[in-house]
Amino acid sequence: MKVSLTVNGERLEGDAWGGESLLTFLRDTLELPGSKNACEQGECGSCSVLFDGTLVCSCLVLAAQADGHEVVTVEGLAREDALHPVQQAFVDAGAVQCGFCTPGLVVAVVDLLERVPRPSDDEIRESLSGNLCRCTGYAKIFDAVGLAAERA
């Protein structure tokens, strides 16, 4: 079936099979591999995207459900000449180890800071509870959230 949607401000179209997830559609058909494919069951958050402005796991959204909707992936965050402030904060805080969880975390932090510009430690922990870092680099990730909030 044809799926036609807006991704990172651009109108795109592609074919998806009925049971296909938005995640594999983004990665394999639209060739946007920034959203990572790990657990495929909503446990790890590495496929996090904004769906009509709401943070979701793209592995749990049907590609067909995205028809006519708007998706922002990690590829859509940076401006032409500069990283998104959250991405820059991750770089500056050294919040990246192997990097696999980073795209999902960056999207989740962008969502958090849009809703709560000055989150408390507890708010940060609860908001990022759906994003796993198997390198266990959480302390630097929390530092990056603080840094991004401070700079905003």
Next chain:
Amino acid sequence: MEVLRPRTLDEALALRAEHPEARPIQGGTDVLVELTFGHSRPDALLDLSEVAELRGFTQEDGALRLGAGLTYTEAMRAPLATRLPALAEASRTVGSPQIRNRGTIGGNLGTGSPAGDALPPLLAERAEVELASVSGTRTLPLEDFLLGVKRTALAGDELVTAVRIMPSGGAQTFAKVGPRNAMVIAICSLAVVVDTTEGEVRAAFGSAAVTAKRVTVPLADAAELPDLIAEAAAPIDDVRATAEYRRHALRVLATRTLERCVRS
């Protein structure tokens, strides 16, 4: 696999009658896992996410009607969180923000897992399930809707359209046992409502029998609740915990949640 995408409830019910084999899908947090891991391969999916009538909630004469498409995130916000505090607390323990943004109350009912986090608070508030088909609408008490492990009274041509509740206004809370606060399927869970108008305490537990189950005691006998719940539970040993641990933990949760309600 065909994806049917109705825009209105009438369209959805007509498609449901024509394609009883189609798997209804709303937020997708249960169904996508089944599809991706090949646990089920239905011929068709009936996507309800565009049906506006299923979204949000309405209030009339103090009664609440929660649309089947109401998300956990929405259930955590005022004014619902004020009217149904135990449901809001339970919603906050579901998965992660990503899951709560997509997962719905209707989906929790449709899946009918004994571990469904929304079920104990809804049972404790004596919720009724609204089921619709092309031939009409019926409501069932939630306890009559839940038949067994992932088995419900939903007929092949019906859809869960809403949950109806008259909030008791009583002190209430929810507690859940698991290895961490997020991303946990309940080892066991308990909702308690102290209903002073009815002069009773209603509790409902999850993950400790084939369905979530309610236990009611007169207010004067509230102290017996932990024992009554432990007796009513019929837990099993599984990968998450032993039956013995579940029964013990329910007793502890009953004591704690009662204390919280009495103090508040």
